Amino acid sequence: MPIESLALIALAILVVAFLYASVGHAGASGYIAVMSLASLAPAVIKPSALVLNILVASIGTWQFWRAGHFSWRLFWPFALLSIPMAFVGGYINLPTHVFKVLVGIVLLLSAAHFFWNPHVDDVRAEPSRPVAIASGGVLGLFAGLTGTGGGIFLTPLLLILRWARTKTAAATSALFILVNSISGLLGNFSSTRQVPAFVLPLAIAAMAGGAAGSYFGSRRFSPAIIKRLLATVLVIAGLKLVLTA
Template identity: 55%
Template structure:
């Protein structure tokens, strides 16, 4: 990769990590979009995105956990359903083109609802039904492992729209969910890690720096209204990426 392309890609990764981590996300869809824009080989994109996602989600989970924005009772059913399915999805190499278009449209609609109705997430928080949480986690996990993301872009709007978490707890739960999902997906795609080029270390440094900055600001400085608006922006980016991929 040419030095200019390397600098541009590292900068895009930094920006994506800062933006996504501010709402508890790892940023995989942003990394995939950036790498696709710069012409990175498909065989490199998936494992690279999962590794960066793992690092940034770790930082986000730590920061939101310190800010007491996490609920174990909300997290574990989704994680229990997602982990084995994320591993299974990581084993497969099938481009789910039609489904990605549908998911992209859903994410854009979710972003619209969050932006236009800022009070919708202020409803009384209730515990998610166990079976529904397990099934939703399984579906999100499989899709996440298949395309190389952590699943936060799907879990966050679900938690908010269903009234299962407030915005900050949603961010904390999503960060932990992305962490375990990325690890499971990467475990299922270990062969792809060998394809990552040496300059990948610069991507790691950029992602860690952006993730540290974004997660700190998101966990300590942003109120619920701003968190919803930020999440809406993230969903637009992720949804747009799904549609044009």
């Protein structure tokens, strides 16, 4: 890959990591959009996005936990079944056109969430354990299939159904993303036996953006403006992927 192209991708990855980490996400859907728009093959996009996800989610988990927003009681039922299902999803490699449509839909769903009542921040009731465990299994499978950590599915679910406040949902999603990204990467590696070498400079950019974003998101920022900015970016990227599949 030409150094100029790699530098532009790394810069975009840094910005994506900052924006996503500020709302408790690790950025996989954004990394996938950047690498897809750069015409990289899905076979290298998926493991690369998962590696970046693991790094940024690790930082985000630490930052939101330190800020006092994490709830183990809310987290573990969602994680229980999601981890093995993320491995299964990571093992499966979808055809290119299916991959692009699925990722495009994921991005558009994420955008819909960020537009959805960004200022609402209350809790109606926590989900029952059976519901949380079953939901986690489905989310884990989609996480593995799409090369994401599943936070773009979990956070909207928690907030739209009012199962958690914004900061708690962000903290829960950060660790959910971490464990599912690890599981998904192991599943993908079991299938492909490779991780792209060019991921190293992207990892450095993602860690820098993720560290800054998770700090400001957990301690300084209201998520409302960031959600709307992300929604705009995701709508553009999602429509491009769906319409060009």
